[in-house]
Amino acid sequence: MSKRPLKVALLGCGVVGSEVARLMTTTADDLAARVGAPLELAGIAVRRPNRARDLPVDPALFTTDALSLATRPDVDVVIEVIGGIEPARTLLLAALANGASVVTANKALLAEDGATLHAAAEKHGADLYYEAAVAGAIPLLRPLRESLVGDKVKRVLGIVNGTTNFILDRMDSTGAGFADALDEATALGYAEADPTADIEGFDAAAKAAILAGLAFHTKVTAADVYREGITEVTAADVASAREMNSVVKLLAICELDPVGESVTARVHPAMLPRSHPLAGVREAYNAVFVESEAAGRLMFYGPGAGGAPTASAVLGDLVAVCRNKVNGGRAPAVTSYADLRVGGMGEARTRYHISLDVDDKAGVLAQVALVFADHEVSIQTVRQSGRGDDARLVIATHVATDAALAATVESLRALDTVRAVASVMRVEGE
Amino acid sequence: MSKRPLKVALLGCGVVGSEVARLMTTTADDLAARVGAPLELAGIAVRRPNRARDLPVDPALFTTDALSLATRPDVDVVIEVIGGIEPARTLLLAALANGASVVTANKALLAEDGATLHAAAEKHGADLYYEAAVAGAIPLLRPLRESLVGDKVKRVLGIVNGTTNFILDRMDSTGAGFADALDEATALGYAEADPTADIEGFDAAAKAAILAGLAFHTKVTAADVYREGITEVTAADVASAREMNSVVKLLAICELDPVGESVTARVHPAMLPRSHPLAGVREAYNAVFVESEAAGRLMFYGPGAGGAPTASAVLGDLVAVCRNKVNGGRAPAVTSYADLRVGGMGEARTRYHISLDVDDKAGVLAQVALVFADHEVSIQTVRQSGRGDDARLVIATHVATDAALAATVESLRALDTVRAVASVMRVEGE
Numbered sequence A, B: 001m002s003k004r005p006l007k008v009a010l011l012g013c014g015v016v017g018s019e020v021a022r023l024m025t026t027t028a029d030d031l032a033a034r035v036g037a038p039l040e041l042a043g044i045a046v047r048r049p050n051r052a053r054d055l056p057v058d059p060a061l062f063t064t065d066a067l068s069l070a071t072r073p074d075v076d077v078v079i080e081v082i083g084g085i086e087p088a089r090t091l092l093l094a095a096l097a098n099g100a101s102v103v104t105a106n107k108a109l110l111a112e113d114g115a116t117l118h119a120a121a122e123k124h125g126a127d128l129y130y131e132a133a134v135a136g137a138i139p140l141l142r143p144l145r146e147s148l149v150g151d152k153v154k155r156v157l158g159i160v161n162g163t164t165n166f167i168l169d170r171m172d173s174t175g176a177g178f179a180d181a182l183d184e185a186t187a188l189g190y191a192e193a194d195p196t197a198d199i200e201g202f203d204a205a206a207k208a209a210i211l212a213g214l215a216f217h218t219k220v221t222a223a224d225v226y227r228e229g230i231t232e233v234t235a236a237d238v239a240s241a242r243e244m245n246s247v248v249k250l251l252a253i254c255e256l257d258p259v260g261e262s263v264t265a266r267v268h269p270a271m272l273p274r275s276h277p278l279a280g281v282r283e284a285y286n287a288v289f290v291e292s293e294a295a296g297r298l299m300f301y302g303p304g305a306g307g308a309p310t311a312s313a314v315l316g317d318l319v320a321v322c323r324n325k326v327n328g329g330r331a332p333a334v335t336s337y338a339d340l341r342v343g344g345m346g347e348a349r350t351r352y353h354i355s356l357d358v359d360d361k362a363g364v365l366a367q368v369a370l371v372f373a374d375h376e377v378s379i380q381t382v383r384q385s386g387r388g389d390d391a392r393l394v395i396a397t398h399v400a401t402d403a404a405l406a407a408t409v410e411s412l413r414a415l416d417t418v419r420a421v422a423s424v425m426r427v428e429g430e
Ligand SMILES: NC(=O)c1ccc[n+]([C@@H]2O[C@H](COP(=O)([O-])OP(=O)(O)OC[C@H]3O[C@@H](n4cnc5c(N)ncnc54)[C@H](OP(=O)(O)O)[C@@H]3O)[C@@H](O)[C@H]2O)c1
Pocket: A011, A012, A013, A014, A015, A016, A017, A045, A046, A047, A048, A049, A051, A064, A066, A080, A081, A082, A083, A084, A087, A105, A106, A107, A108, A132, A133, A136, A304, A305, A306, A307, A310
């Protein structure tokens, strides 16, 4: 191997970064063979350079001056695993302007401002890869970017947040309520001290924006994504899903409308039939289900987080961008050439599962059915069960826009004979 | 786009080839945008050039002279979807010698003689891609080749034959026997008129060889793969798996031994706990489960066959090799640098689930247990149930070599008190 070494700057050396540094060292020969040139760590930027770190790297590599490292003229590739919007964005734009290729795991930044990064990469002829940003270790973005070209993605359904999947899985398997399941997740290290980003769906929404952008070649940001977390999901919701042979999952859903003119992206809890491949995704695992015109229904499954799994995805990207450096090529640019309109939640097409407590008297069902008809929402099944002087109606609808479904629920609440809307949950994955 | 068009020769225009030709035509603009140059069909080789084909391509493109087409000096890429060993091998070696890159879906050829093709590609600086050869539409080989670099694969477990998965799924869900389930598969078009290649495991064994080669960087051919089909799987086997909360699946299993010095590849029916991600793979779907050191447990799921899904995988490869042609790069070569020893079935480490009909008298269990101990096979659970004057012993072992397990079964057969070995099935996916 006579090629000059490629110099790699590592920005961040926490959970993910330390595993990247370790793997780059322990698998150096393998990486060199794959890339066609040896890789050399040019430096490692951190906040606390003198912190004890049990890593097989030269301590002299650590620096607090991330900007100087990212723009060093001899650096070929910059790996960013600091996280957050700033200083990450400034560092990466400077690195790209300098001609370095970038590998990052930063979902927050990509979801907020991916288009600026992509434009900078394009302008400076550099690569920008971020496999680790969605669903950790799972090779997913590269297949979307490269293997499904020439195919047309119609829908992406993802379990992209391990914390919430762990909580919902516990609620399903033990009957626990949300609070108890969250406590268990925290005790086991699956939830952070402040779990807001996970349980309120912010993390999943960032990933939904990234997935929608790649799947539909359209600029989608986190702000475009409708978001509902899992804090309102009750043990009763999970039990009633169970009765329907379904599970409750927090899904990131990116869809092309039936005529192919607009896309929607949303994150919310939904009932999924147990026969759906995503229903079997347990514990903190992630999985992304893709429906495309030619390839059909694909699913990618694996760990969504963790130092080593995420580092494995970073290394896959590193090899790709380094190979391009050696060969002089570039990855297919991620473009938003389709430039579809991004629709709001009201346009999303879904189904509702509604439980109503109603007066147990003649004519109530007819009255309820009329409300659905008024909103042009068609009912798939109704189950009625008497319970003392009131009755429970459990209604599953056919597909309609979320706006029509939500309006139906509002009108039902206004009916005198409806004592309470006991639960409303969307249903996906027919 | 000022680049000269890339010329693509299509060899074969059957189930897969006709969808390739269709997609190349209908998505021409997208493909050109991804590749950076337009693609042009240079010709289509078939056996019957005058057969009516409902395709949006110029009829003058059809030819029976596949060799001339494959070696035309202006052809950049050759797609082979004829199948079988010859003339496919001769055609592809000629194309590679001519400097053309190759995309093929031909599992039989790759499993028999992949090393020769890889060596020719290497020698002539050409690309050789074959995503469609294993698990049809599922982007799987590229992640193994490219995303998991720098990681170490330890085990691959795959459901890689749709026909047998359909049959076993039916046996599980309806209680049908093998013959009835096969009839149903044939009636529905999931099994061919001569189903031998599928039900005897030949098709899965070819794919196991390809997977093992890629996962372990070692030359593995179909002849190295231990093979058992599903024709001996009975309704009773499936029912007894069901009792253990397991399913029977035909698995392709490629494993590195615990010290990392040798690999084994095998195809056989096995019991898999229902909680395993592969257990939920229904109907004719395929899925491949990969265990690696850093990334952990990944699964790739999707349609394993069909014209459009397979063509989608071919097109993903086509874009990759065309981009390399445009940029002057090459894909990471598939090498067998690790060159591990390929072990026989006796070395494979597995577990057995054994049902014995024994005399219902004192001391029988002790006698049976002694046989296991003699072969150093450790028992995990025993369930004993009396039935008239005999008893049924159902035994699950811990992990041992297949040689030790098989020898144990032989010794059990020789015991006077064992009336019959009612069933033996391997257990995977702890
Ligand atoms: N953890 C996962 O499982 C996972 C999975 C997928 C994606 N990701 C993404 O990967 C990225 C990193 O996550 P992580 O869990 O590894 O984070 P982390 O453990 O908090 O590590 C952050 C690292 O960045 C360094 N750092 C912070 N501010 C800095 C600054 N201004 N200049 C230089 N260095 C700075 C820290 O230095 P000190 O070491 O001195 O504190 C630390 O090494 C995030 O974008 C995250 O979303 C993580």
